[in-house]
Amino acid sequence: MNYGFRVVYSTPGVLESKGFGRVAHLPFIMDDRPGYHRLANQFLIDRGLGIWEPKQRGKEESALPPSSVTMKDYAHWLANFLEWCHVRAKDPLKANYKIDLIQHYQVEMQTGIWSRDNVGLKPRTINVRVSIAAEFLTWAADKGLREPFHIPKIIKTYSSYSPSSFSGRETKSVETRKGKVREEKRRLGFPQEVEIFDWLQRLNLRCTTEALIAETILETAIRRAEAAAWRVDTLPIDPREWRIVNPEKPIEHQAVLIDLRFNTKGPEYGRDHGDKIGPHGIIRIPMPLAQKLHVYRERVRPKALVLATRKAKSRSEAERIRHDAVHLFLNPRNGNRYTGDNIYDFWRSVDRPRGWSPHLARDFWACSVLWKHIQQYWSIVDRALNMKVDESVFKILQLQAETCIQLTIQPQLRHVSQETTIAYLQWLSDRLGINMNFHQNWVEQLSQDDLEDGI
Template structure:
């Protein structure tokens, strides 16, 4: 049994009212409307799927599509395994059934084991749906096995706070050998391949992610004036430049003056050399690319309309002159022939930046020490924790305890020379991969 996602056509906006937000609906292959699943997605869209005491941020359209895809997959498994979702229990069916079938490859399109991150996200969404259904009276209460934990948040020590949370028991542990970060030489070769195969604009976007650790949606939503138009107003310190981003960032959204979604503002640092490349593209190449969109108009009236149309997004397709999306960026990033390795994605580009930044800071600190001074594991970890809080976390916008520990373990191995330098790529455990959705 297949389950299909449809996006309803919304009514036109009325003066004085905010535009309606589209929410996907689900039908099965016999065109039977899946009312509970669609109701759940509406609750998800309003941030109400987790109960009144656990209201969450309003998801984006892309996130809603991802939730709907995961939910369809779970419903397909229920039909395939002949377990009505109303009778599904956590350990007996989700962990020992749905999860194991994905791990073994029995329940997968290519009959191959799925990545741990993909499995965990699908099971998480099934848990959300079943828990909501229990609260809505559509099935009996759904009990999830979980353990309590805590996490330190905040980039500066004065702003740090600890939050309590429950972690689901039974998650699939990622295979360390399948989660790798490339060397600088591999990334340089890959970037050259992006430029040759996909064009200068996409190569510039990839370079921006690699050198700033922003998310791919933050890159796609980069505005013309994100880098200030006036070079004299650039906040430059040495060979780096500080600026702020708010379009495409994760967190609670608000509507801007142009009815565009704006997230929490975050300050990031980029190399001055990269800023100069962006500025050159903006001043000299982008206007020519935009004219491709204008000149493709079917008549003179449409051409005049397009000439007057304002497009604030910076990165445009060299073929159409239209803004490039996060999905297009992910597709081109992963399609390049000369990838560092299979599975290399924009999300892993954030981990690449983090690891190399920590190592660079360690090397700089190490060079300041007197010759012969002993480098201990405690010394490395203590300084790296400070670097994580002061440098890495503010740049990323988010970093969890699990990822922090992975970074620290990797840095210890690199700094203390426990393994050969080329072998460090095989030791990054528990880092989430990117399956095409906007996560992390």
């Protein structure tokens, strides 16, 4: 009987008890026997502990380990490649980049021959699978397990915003893997604001706590995983300790600085109460939202915590539950913390606009900020729309848009790829109804993989 390749995790505590705590959090691959795939799992261990990393090859300093989510993705992508090799009777240690990875594995995914539904896969899915397969084979070559593995590279050039440059732009070049499938660039579209408002109202009728979480995402552009990991004291308990960046403004226009470090995107530096400790970031939250969160913390959350402690069979167990309840948002039905998956589920639990998701809410926040900024230059916009103008007018608009993205949007989102910047600028062009030639002004559109200069 063929079981297929699959990704599994060890039972919590088992590996730690046997002295393998360093790798207990890592996924591992079972092959079709089923059996432990030693070669693939050694790669995942080296990758997961930062022992081997494509950019650090041959260097003495070790790399930061990838996050748990990234390692899970790596394992699934690699398992897919290894199963393809098994089904096609190919030895992965003898695979050739052009013939096996590109002309066969990649083409079969494009045409749907190698897919669950016999339908061609998305370019992004194909590219990440081929990339991790190439990483695995490069690692094997570095370990002396196969002959050298050659990946042809090409140089791509792009133009980016640079405040230190006289022209306001800087041309950069990056090296990227040859043979990647061209990915379609995102074209953003959002529901009408009244549709979003109505959806939020429906969610509020269902559960006020969940509506507050959704409002927090909408008002701050945090990720759903970050919202789930929001701590009781992420917003300081004492309002007198709130860091207000513009105290001279009316309260409705004030903003409070907040530190984020749990479940943030990027390297993983440890775990705390089930959450990844990630890179530190500082964001702004509107004062009206801060006041709502404070009221929830003081008046609503304690009731949910009581429900959680009722599960305890002893006073000491109840005290432990209270001590471990570090998360701000608790489910009012059972007192449990919310997870990122919980947020995704309740987001879709009421009638919603088509395609409306927590991730799209981040883009909606960014584009709303961008639109508000551009409206300050409405005289230029009006001139561009109603008169024949030279290219310099469009360049002024584009520079203003890029400045807003660089100085306001990017610090709040804490991760804006070149591809995302293009999507925001294209959305602005569509909203204005004018062609600002972004594709020509940005010499080359690159995905985040290209910018990271990875395999």
